[in-house]
Amino acid sequence: xxxxERVPEAHLYYPDAVAVAALGHEGASIVDGGYPASVGAYLGxxxxxxxxxxxxxxxxxxxxxxATTWGVYPAVGEIRTLGWQKGDLLFRxxxxxxxxxxxxxxxxRYATPYRFDLFPAPKR
Numbered sequence: 001x002x003x004x005e006r007v008p009e010a011h012l013y014y015p016d017a018v019a020v021a022a023l024g025h026e027g028a029s030i031v032d033g034g035y036p037a038s039v040g041a042y043l044g045x046x047x048x049x050x051x052x053x054x055x056x057x058x059x060x061x062x063x064x065x066x067a068t069t070w071g072v073y074p075a076v077g078e079i080r081t082l083g084w085q086k087g088d089l090l091f092r093x094x095x096x097x098x099x100x101x102x103x104x105x106x107x108x109r110y111a112t113p114y115r116f117d118l119f120p121a122p123k124r
Contacts, residue, residue: 004039005037006122009091010118012059014052017043020106023117039119040092040117042103044110049095052112056093060084065091077102092117 003012004024013019022039043053061067065084072083072092077100084091096103096113107113 002117004037004089007089007118009060009063009065010039011027012018012056012116013041013043014045014055016047017045017052017114018110019043023115024040035039035096038117038119040115042107042113042115045112045114046110047112049112049114051094053080053082053093056082056091056116058086060086060091088121090117090119090121092119 003079018043021042022087022094023042024038061084062084065086068083068085068090070083070085071090072081074081075094077097079097080093080095082093093116094114096107096115098113103115
């Protein structure tokens with residue numbers, strides 16, 4: 001997790017976004033595979049989803065990240081999910097539905113609730 005926190009994109013927030021909650025955990029190995037470490041955040045913005053997506057697309061691609069769908073799966077409660085890969089890392093961006101009980105309630109104050117996660121890319 002410490003390695004991921006040092007990656008500049010772990011702190012890449014849309015300009016008017018407010019961080020509502022931090023995301024992340026250490027990785028763990030278990031008998032049937034385990035899960036990787038990750039870092040990220042729940043954020044809220046008064047801007048449109050399109051503006052937020054365009055911001056991340058532009059910033060990440062100019063920093064050498066390439067759009068990918070590998071290892072980037074939509075979850076319940078997500079309106080749109082996108083991903084980028086750079087080396088052995090994945091950056092996952094998700095625009096969220098309002099009112100999902102799994103997300104922090106503070107997100108409902110914003111026009112666009114979203115989250116991002118940064119984690120090691122799964123092996124192909």
